[in-house]
Every structure is written in C-alpha cells, then in structure tokens.
Amino acid sequence: MEINLFKRIGKGEYPSRLFIGGLHGKEGLSTIHAIKSVEDIDIKEGKLVICNLTPSPYLSTLDPLYYLSLAGMKVIELIKKYQPKIYLELHCYHPDKKNKLINKDRKDLFGVPGLVELEEGVMIGSTSPLIRSVFFDLNDFPFILEMPCDPSAESLKVSNNIMKIVARSTDRREIMEEIRRIYPEQIQLLNEYFTDFSQNFWPAFQETKKNVANIELKTFQDLDGLITGIIREERFNLNSAQLKQLGQALMVWREYNLQNHVD
Numbered sequence: 001m002e003i004n005l006f007k008r009i010g011k012g013e014y015p016s017r018l019f020i021g022g023l024h025g026k027e028g029l030s031t032i033h034a035i036k037s038v039e040d041i042d043i044k045e046g047k048l049v050i051c052n053l054t055p056s057p058y059l060s061t062l063d064p065l066y067y068l069s070l071a072g073m074k075v076i077e078l079i080k081k082y083q084p085k086i087y088l089e090l091h092c093y094h095p096d097k098k099n100k101l102i103n104k105d106r107k108d109l110f111g112v113p114g115l116v117e118l119e120e121g122v123m124i125g126s127t128s129p130l131i132r133s134v135f136f137d138l139n140d141f142p143f144i145l146e147m148p149c150d151p152s153a154e155s156l157k158v159s160n161n162i163m164k165i166v167a168r169s170t171d172r173r174e175i176m177e178e179i180r181r182i183y184p185e186q187i188q189l190l191n192e193y194f195t196d197f198s199q200n201f202w203p204a205f206q207e208t209k210k211n212v213a214n215i216e217l218k219t220f221q222d223l224d225g226l227i228t229g230i231i232r233e234e235r236f237n238l239n240s241a242q243l244k245q246l247g248q249a250l251m252v253w254r255e256y257n258l259q260n261h262v263d
C-alpha cells in the first residue's frame with residue numbers, strides 16, 4: 001500500500017494527531033488537496049502526522065473486511081504506531097451518494113448516525129465503530145470529514161478551516177468548542193450522537209470484551225448469544241445493525257491481538 005504524501009509536523013510527542021486521506025477507492029485523488037492545505041501548518045504542542053494513500057479497491061470502512069485489506073491494514077498500522085488522541089480521516093463522496101450519508105435512517109440501516117453537514121457539502125461525523133471502539137478511548141477525537149470528490153475551492157476552504165482547528169487543538173473538548181463557535185447546531189447534534197454512543201455501544205462493547213475472555217467461542221452463534229445476553233441484561237439500546245457491528249468490532253479487536261489489553 002503506497003502513501004503519496006507523508007509528513008510529520010511539530011517537535012513534540014503529545015498530543016499525537018493523525019490525519020489520513022484516501023482510505024479507499026480513488027478518494028485519495030481528491031483528499032490530497034485537503035491534506036496539502038495543512039502541510040505547512042504551525043504546531044505548537046505535540047505533533048501532527050499527515051498522510052494520503054494511493055488508490056485501492058473500494059471497501060466501506062463499515063465493512064470489517066476493509067481492516068483486513070492492504071489499505072485498511074495500513075490505516076491500522078499508522079494508528080497503532082502514532083496512537084493518536086486526535087484522528088481525522090478525509091473522505092470524498094459523489095453527489096448521488098450524499099443522501100445515503102446524511103440520511104436519518106442511516107443508523108437503522110448501517111448502525112451509525114447520519115453525517116452532519118457543515119457547509120458547501122462538507123460533512124463531519126464519527127469514524128467507523130469498528131475502529132473507534134477498538135483503538136480509541138471514549139473521549140478521544142476519532143472523526144471523519146467528507147467532502148465532495150473533486151472539491152470546489154469553497155468546499156476545500158471549509159475543510160481546511162476544520163482541519164486547522166483540529167490540528168491546533170489539544171483534545172476533543174477544545175475541538176468541539178472551537179467548531180461550535182462556527183457551527184453550533186451541528187455540534188449539538190454530534191453531542192447527542194456522542195451521548196447515545198457513550199451510553200450504549202461503548203459500554204456494551206467493553207462488557208462484551210470482558211466476558212469474551214471467559215467463554216469459549218466456537219461459532220458465530222456463540223458470540224451472538226453472548227452479545228444478546230449482555231444487551232438484555234444491561235438494557236443497552238442497540239438496534240440490529242449495531243448488534244451485528246458489535247460482533248464485528250470484537251472480531252477486529254481479536255484479529256489485531258488486543259485481547260491482553262482489557263481494561
């Protein structure tokens with residue numbers, strides 16, 4: 001898997017920030033422009049690593065197979081190496097896919113809430129739960145920024161503004177406060193999604209991780225049974241798409257050998 005732009009900015013270690021563009025398909029051809037817009041940014045505290053990947057076969061980041069593909073493995077390698085508290089994926093979409101991304105039914109269909117539009121077709125939201133649950137702490141900032149493919153100067157300006165805020169902040173709280181000044185309603189919605197995630201998917205995943213060590217999983221049905229039992233007992237509010245995703249997140253976690261880091 002090739003990287004066509006890689007740069008480490010800032011002399012410090014912490015906080016560690018990582019921006020990745022072009023995770024799948026030909027998105028890198030568009031996101032390179034956004035990545036380049038922060039190439040010369042000044043980082044006073046900690047570091048910022050920026051990189052852009054070359055084209056790869058398209059697999060959704062909500063598909064667990066993505067994290068077993070060359071591109072997905074590269075992404076996880078970078079996350080494991082830099083252990084960012086602040087992580088931003090840059091994606092692009094074609095206009096006919098916009099509704100699918102911001103649709104209110106997205107949570108029922110795909111287990112994740114719709115992305116939130118800022119301006120000029122630029123949208124923001126959380127990264128795939130498949131990595132968010134496995135590689136990040138609850139209060140980290142693992143986000144994605146979606147811009148139209150072949151972004152206009154206006155879309156790039158909106159993206160660049162967000163990227164600068166994210167690059168210069170030291171934690172999630174600061175980033176949300178800064179973005180709130182410009183987009184208050186969007187941040188309110190994102191905070192509602194965060195509360196829901198914090199109270200349901202996140203604790204359900206932690207609970208599953210804890211319990212999975214104590215039972216022998218021979219089949220997918222064993223895992224399903226474990227998850228269903230936990231959800232029923234703890235009354236977590238998860239729909240069927242999310243239940244499936246919880247099992248998939250657990251597979252990603254096991255695949256990357258994190259069993260010993262149960263907390």
Ligand SMILES: [Zn+2]
Binds near residue numbers: 023024027091092
């Ligand atoms: Zn994408």
